[in-house]
Amino acid sequence: MKFNLLEGRHLKDIASIVGSDRISTGISNLELHSRDQSQHPPSLPEAVVWPVNRTEVSDILRYANRHLIPVTGWGSGTSLEGNPIPVFNGLVLDFSLMNKIIEIRESDFQADVEPGLAYQDLNEKLRHKGLFFPPDPGARATIGGMIANNASGIRTVRYGSTRANILRLTVVLADGEVLEMGCRASKTSSGYDLINSFIGSEGTLGIVVDATVRLRGWPEEFSTATVNFGDVETAGKAVFEIMRSGIEPASLELLAPECISVINREKKLGMEVSPTLFIEFHGASGKQLEYVMGIANEICEGLDCYDFRQGIERKEREELLNARYELAEMIRRSHPGCSHIVIDVAVPISAYPEIISMARSESRNAGIPGYTFGHAGDGNLHLVFMGKTGDEKEWDIIDMISKRIVETAISLGGTATGEHGVGIGKRGFMKAEHGRSLVWMKKIKDLYDPNGILNPGKIFP
Amino acid sequence: MIPDAILDKISDIVGARHLITDQDAMHEYGSDATKLEFRPDAVVFPGNSREVSDIMRLATSAFFPVVPRGAGSGMSGGALPVMGGLVMSMDRFNRILEIDQSNLICKVEPGVITAHLQEAVEKVDLFYPPDPASLNISTIGGNVAECAGGLRAVKYGVTRDYVLGLTVVLPTGEIIKTGVETMKGVAGYDLTRLITGSEGTLAVITSITLRLVPKPTHKKTMLAFFRDVSGAVQAVSIIIRSKIVPAVLELMDRYCLDSVREEMTYPVPVEAGAMLLIEVDGDALNVERDAEKIRDLCYGGSALGFESASDSEESERIWEARRNVSPSLNKLSPDKISEDIVVPRSRMVELIAFLEEAGRRYGLQVPAFGHAGDGNIHVNILFDREKPGDEENARILVKELLRHVILLGGTITGEHGIGITKAPYLDMELSAAGIDLMSRIKKAFDPAGILNPGKIFHAG
Ligand SMILES: Cc1cc2nc3c(=O)[nH]c(=O)nc-3n(C[C@H](O)[C@H](O)[C@H](O)COP(=O)(O)OP(=O)(O)OC[C@H]3O[C@@H](n4cnc5c(N)ncnc54)[C@H](O)[C@@H]3O)c2cc1C
Ligand SMILES: Cc1cc2nc3c(=O)[nH]c(=O)nc-3n(C[C@H](O)[C@H](O)[C@H](O)COP(=O)(O)OP(=O)(O)OC[C@H]3O[C@@H](n4cnc5c(N)ncnc54)[C@H](O)[C@@H]3O)c2cc1C
Numbered sequence: 001m002k003f004n005l006l007e008g009r010h011l012k013d014i015a016s017i018v019g020s021d022r023i024s025t026g027i028s029n030l031e032l033h034s035r036d037q038s039q040h041p042p043s044l045p046e047a048v049v050w051p052v053n054r055t056e057v058s059d060i061l062r063y064a065n066r067h068l069i070p071v072t073g074w075g076s077g078t079s080l081e082g083n084p085i086p087v088f089n090g091l092v093l094d095f096s097l098m099n100k101i102i103e104i105r106e107s108d109f110q111a112d113v114e115p116g117l118a119y120q121d122l123n124e125k126l127r128h129k130g131l132f133f134p135p136d137p138g139a140r141a142t143i144g145g146m147i148a149n150n151a152s153g154i155r156t157v158r159y160g161s162t163r164a165n166i167l168r169l170t171v172v173l174a175d176g177e178v179l180e181m182g183c184r185a186s187k188t189s190s191g192y193d194l195i196n197s198f199i200g201s202e203g204t205l206g207i208v209v210d211a212t213v214r215l216r217g218w219p220e221e222f223s224t225a226t227v228n229f230g231d232v233e234t235a236g237k238a239v240f241e242i243m244r245s246g247i248e249p250a251s252l253e254l255l256a257p258e259c260i261s262v263i264n265r266e267k268k269l270g271m272e273v274s275p276t277l278f279i280e281f282h283g284a285s286g287k288q289l290e291y292v293m294g295i296a297n298e299i300c301e302g303l304d305c306y307d308f309r310q311g312i313e314r315k316e317r318e319e320l321l322n323a324r325y326e327l328a329e330m331i332r333r334s335h336p337g338c339s340h341i342v343i344d345v346a347v348p349i350s351a352y353p354e355i356i357s358m359a360r361s362e363s364r365n366a367g368i369p370g371y372t373f374g375h376a377g378d379g380n381l382h383l384v385f386m387g388k389t390g391d392e393k394e395w396d397i398i399d400m401i402s403k404r405i406v407e408t409a410i411s412l413g414g415t416a417t418g419e420h421g422v423g424i425g426k427r428g429f430m431k432a433e434h435g436r437s438l439v440w441m442k443k444i445k446d447l448y449d450p451n452g453i454l455n456p457g458k459i460f461p
Numbered sequence: 462m463i464p465d466a467i468l469d470k471i472s473d474i475v476g477a478r479h480l481i482t483d484q485d486a487m488h489e490y491g492s493d494a495t496k497l498e499f500r501p502d503a504v505v506f507p508g509n510s511r512e513v514s515d516i517m518r519l520a521t522s523a524f525f526p527v528v529p530r531g532a533g534s535g536m537s538g539g540a541l542p543v544m545g546g547l548v549m550s551m552d553r554f555n556r557i558l559e560i561d562q563s564n565l566i567c568k569v570e571p572g573v574i575t576a577h578l579q580e581a582v583e584k585v586d587l588f589y590p591p592d593p594a595s596l597n598i599s600t601i602g603g604n605v606a607e608c609a610g611g612l613r614a615v616k617y618g619v620t621r622d623y624v625l626g627l628t629v630v631l632p633t634g635e636i637i638k639t640g641v642e643t644m645k646g647v648a649g650y651d652l653t654r655l656i657t658g659s660e661g662t663l664a665v666i667t668s669i670t671l672r673l674v675p676k677p678t679h680k681k682t683m684l685a686f687f688r689d690v691s692g693a694v695q696a697v698s699i700i701i702r703s704k705i706v707p708a709v710l711e712l713m714d715r716y717c718l719d720s721v722r723e724e725m726t727y728p729v730p731v732e733a734g735a736m737l738l739i740e741v742d743g744d745a746l747n748v749e750r751d752a753e754k755i756r757d758l759c760y761g762g763s764a765l766g767f768e769s770a771s772d773s774e775e776s777e778r779i780w781e782a783r784r785n786v787s788p789s790l791n792k793l794s795p796d797k798i799s800e801d802i803v804v805p806r807s808r809m810v811e812l813i814a815f816l817e818e819a820g821r822r823y824g825l826q827v828p829a830f831g832h833a834g835d836g837n838i839h840v841n842i843l844f845d846r847e848k849p850g851d852e853e854n855a856r857i858l859v860k861e862l863l864r865h866v867i868l869l870g871g872t873i874t875g876e877h878g879i880g881i882t883k884a885p886y887l888d889m890e891l892s893a894a895g896i897d898l899m900s901r902i903k904k905a906f907d908p909a910g911i912l913n914p915g916k917i918f919h920a921g
Contacts, residue, residue: 107698107807130704150647161645164622177894184870185803186835187619189608189658189878190890191917192899196654200647217704244563246675284704288746346643350563378644415646422648433648436637441650443905448898459649 003088003456004068006046014049014091017059022050022097033074033084033092037139037328039339040082040424045072045092052097054170054178054209061207062176064091064453071174072455073203075116075145078137080328080342081423083149083202087457093207095144101125102210109215110167110184115144115208122213131215134159137419138325144208150200152419154324157243157377158250158282159216161419163199168212171198171205174449184212197444202421203455205448219250219282223289224312225296226320227305228274232256232360232372234303235275236353239376241299242279243349247292250282252377253324256360259331259373263323266330272307277376278320328384331371335386339395341425343383343402345409346418352379358408359383362401368394380418381409407432422459430461463502463525463547471505471547474515479506479553490548493533493540494595495882501528501542508553510628510636510667516549517665518634520911527632528913529661531572531603534595536799537880539607539660543915551602554667557581565673566625566642571602571666578671588676590617593876594784602666608658610876612783615834616708616742619876621657623672629656629664632907642670655902660878661913663906677742680708681752682776684768685759686733690714690829692763693735694809697833699758700739701806705751709740710834711783717830720789721782726775730765737833738783740776786830787839793826794843796852798859803837804871815865816840823854837875863889884919 004010015023024030025047034042051057064071070090077084086092095116102112106129113122118140123132135146136153145151147169152161159165168182181195182188198206229235235254242252255263255276264271279296283289297308312320323330332340347355356372359381363370371384383405387394406416406429416422416429430438442460445452463471472480482503492498502525507513520527526546533540542548554570557578561567562585569578575596582589592611593599599609605627610619626640640646640653656664687693693712700707713721715734722729729736737759741751756767770776790797804812813829820827831839840862844855863873863886873890874883888896900918904910 105805105807107702108805109701110805152645156645161647163651173894173898179894179898180892181895183803183872183890184805185837185872185875186806187610187614187803187837187875188872189610189619189876190872190874190883191879191887191896192663192902193608193621193654193658194895194898196651199651201650205650220704240563244565244675246677284747285750288744288750291744291746346641346645348561348564348566348642349644350561380645413642415641415643415648417648418643418645419647426648430649436635437639437652438649440631440637440652440906444650444652444655444902447901447905 002068003070003090006069006090010067010069011047013063014047014060017063018049018051018056024048033077033086033094036077036079036082036084038080038082038425039341040085043085043087044089045086046089048092048094050094050097054172057093057172057207057209058176058178060091060093061172061174065175065451068451068453070453070456073144073148073207075142076118076140078139078141079145079149079423080420081425083421083423083458085424087424095142098209106131108184110212111215112210112212113143114210115142117143119143119146126215130218132218133213134165134216135162143211143213147199147208147211148201148203149421152375152378154251154253154375156375157252158248163196165214166195166199166211167214169195169198169208170210172207172209174206174451174454179206182212200421202423202458204445204458205454220284221286221289222317223281223293224317225279225293225308225310226312227277227279227300227308228272229303229305232275233353233357235277236356236376238277238300238303238305240349240352242296243377245295245299247295249279249377251278251280253278254374254376256372258371259327262330262334263327265334267319267323269319269323278324327373331384331386337389338386339389341385341398341402342420343381343405344417344420345406345414346378346380347409347412347414349379351412351414352376352381355381355409355412359405362404366397366401368398368401378418424458427459427461430459462545467519467523467525468503470519471503471516475505475507475512479508490530490550491542493535493538495536495538497538497541499541499543500545501548502545504548504550506550506553510630513630513665513667514634514636517630517632520547521632521634521909524909524911526911526914529606529665531600532598534599535603535607535880536801536877537874537882539878539880539916541881543881549665551600554602558668560585560587562587566670567673568668568670569601570668571600571605573601575599575601575604582673583676586676587673589623589671589673591620591623594787601669605657605666605669606659606661607878608876610832610837612709612711612832614832615710616706621654624653624657624669625672626670627653627656627666628668629666631664632909632912640670658878660880660916662903662916663912679745679748680740680742681748682770682779683739683752683755684727684779685737685739685764686730686766687735687763688732688765690735690813691810693737694813694833696737696759696762696764698806699762700755701834703754703758705754707739707755707834708742709738711738711831712833713786713830714828716793716826716828717786717790720792721785724782724785726778727768733765738779790828790841790843794845796844796846798842798855800840800859800862801837801874801877802840802862802866802871803835803875804866804869806836808869808871809833809836811869812838812866819858819861823858825855825858836871879917881916884917887917887919
């Protein structure tokens, strides 16, 4: 690539923008910003910078753009596709010092936040106000990283992905220009929808420096259930029928037996080791929740489920949710010496049973341990494959079956990535999924960032 | 003017029957709901994407404007051929291609009338929520191009929230597909939302994949009367804060109420100066419970009276009255400017106070109604062109209003788009950098500038 190496004079100039205490070339800092939570090979940045306001970000970008230095944004580094790995080195902008809640406007159900704020910290602050920011990827993700990846979570089936919960953004473009988009009103049709071009762009079009997020009221009542099935495919069918029935679950998660075993081992929850659905409803009255849970129950009974456990109490609910949030990490811990890859396909909900059965038989036939789970209500399926680190033969097989699963999902009208983003790992599927549209995405990239300094090496094949 | 030789080529593409140039038609297709008129040179009715593509390629090489048109119900002049050229009517793209009941999605052509789609999906117990008050005439293509909202937006969101994917023809003639058929997907940039709301300036939409939701089994329509608008607006805040999300929360001020008072089959308290139209939907239990709670909240506030429709016929009559507000206002004065502003809900009281004060100051009637639940108020500035100074005052008031809206953190258009009527004010809301980026996007998609020229971006 045509990028310039970071030289002493560059470092000095950047230090004069942020102060020398907020730039580092120390190896431990570089290493901390060289990898995310995926198995993609680490790549060291040449320096890490901790900006504290939009002016600094703007000055840095203007400088980097002029000197052709790559710039990659960094939230918490919890991505699963190599999204924040600085593959062309250069600068990493770490937003951990821009982590403030600027303002909460309770009566408008809105908050203004800085990008480095972890969504859990926002929700903690909102707890006693009866409000929350719905997207919940589980890991300690920042709002900036969630906007960049358009992250989802367990509650997305009811409350939408990050995209559905953003009203206004301030973004710094590659040339340092500061752009405000959207407004604090509930909707706008003023000009082109620029906001949505930044959401999900994985930091390749601009750097988010503040955001107005939409909040929701905590429901007055919850109702939680787990239910077991004879096989994973039937659980998938139940998902389809629940979604089709119009009873609007707030969570609908699938856990295959191998996931339950991992959870039981680490959390001692003593769950029945069989294909399980976690179902939750949010609503205003217990009576109404009873009614919708009854429908869910009927659907599952119709599919010969066993042990439909309703009325799960608060404490157990928290335990189950935490286990679900931590599942990916627990799987990894149970395979020392192995690396992993996470499949993140999403398909039309009617094809959910089909993709599950296809993916599981691929994994079985290849003899590779695969863990099936996912945000089933969204048609989003995760499959974690574990392979011995460095075992090239095994990884060739894993890559091959992953590819087959993604291609099958796309042929079913689905997508290579429901929520983790393209990053490094899914670039190879972009052409198959988007055809000619990919050319137009590239045109957008060139238009926003002509020198290609923002998070280079991502999204495009 | 498009030269005859080029018109012949267009005629070869679509067939002579589908290209018209007679003056009556030019009159009809040169106007929309703004009542402004610009005559096109010709109107073409393509029948498929291929034909659209051939026309676009021709337009880019021979350099004539192409203006896509749905039903012409737009309120900001989006479909007006302000620089002449070719109006491209999407009338023949009028098929519902598929209603996929298992995946709750449907595929439609852009010329399908909004209400027709709604009826078709409701027959199979599904629901397409966006419902602009113009739904009996507007097209889905026009809705997508304007990102239309509607009465139910407070609960269900706007058109953008339902568009999953598009097939579009670009000004260069290229046909691309954007988006997904899944409930979520994050692979690459969001071209679907970029084109949604672009007012026919980036691409001609030829097919649309929409998300549907299961049809709510029950609903209840209610009316609450208040002494004045600020009482009504306060009730709106109280209802929302109680965590009930009504499907509809519409406000009418005294002028609007008066204009449809006779059609109301309920006793309207004489001292009522504002009304809320409220609808809740969902399952039977929810609906009853929410309706009761809303009634209590309204009476706990300053409601003078409260009525509930007892059956669907009664509620349809209420709806009829609501839909007639906009047209009925024309009875009050010969001319009007309609604005479509949105402010954060908590600032609505300030907005209303401003409207009353400004109306008094300029001696103009300023009726307001609209989607109070999401802060979207349609403000109508009534005037009489014949009266000296009236029109000028009206224009000054508009400017003041828009400036005020921005100060309150709002937007100058919630759902009608920029078109030509709001183009002069775009820079009040968007920074120069934002407008610049938008115009560069426009240029990348439409290098020759032939697709719906003169819209959004203000010439001078
Ligand atoms: C155990 C586990 C479970 C997970 N579960 C889910 C899940 O359920 N759903 C889901 O969607 N994801 C999930 N993830 C993935 C991940 O948490 C999300 O993608 C999250 O959004 C990443 O946020 P982050 O702050 O860590 O961002 P990072 O990983 O640091 O960065 C993400 C991307 O954002 C860019 N970026 C960061 N800050 C900015 C900024 N200010 N401006 C512009 N670009 C910026 C980076 O360059 C990068 O491309 C999970 C991850 C783990 C480890
Ligand atoms: C009485 C009345 C009430 C209304 N109420 C509402 C309301 O509650 N909410 C609301 O949002 N709007 C409302 N409107 C405004 C209007 O109905 C909407 O903007 C509607 O979406 C326009 O649809 P149309 O088919 O009439 O489009 P047109 O007016 O024909 O065109 C609108 C724009 O869309 C473009 N366009 C049309 N078809 C295509 C296509 N296939 N490809 C690309 N571009 C295309 C045109 O170029 C133009 O820029 C109302 C209008 C009236 C007259």
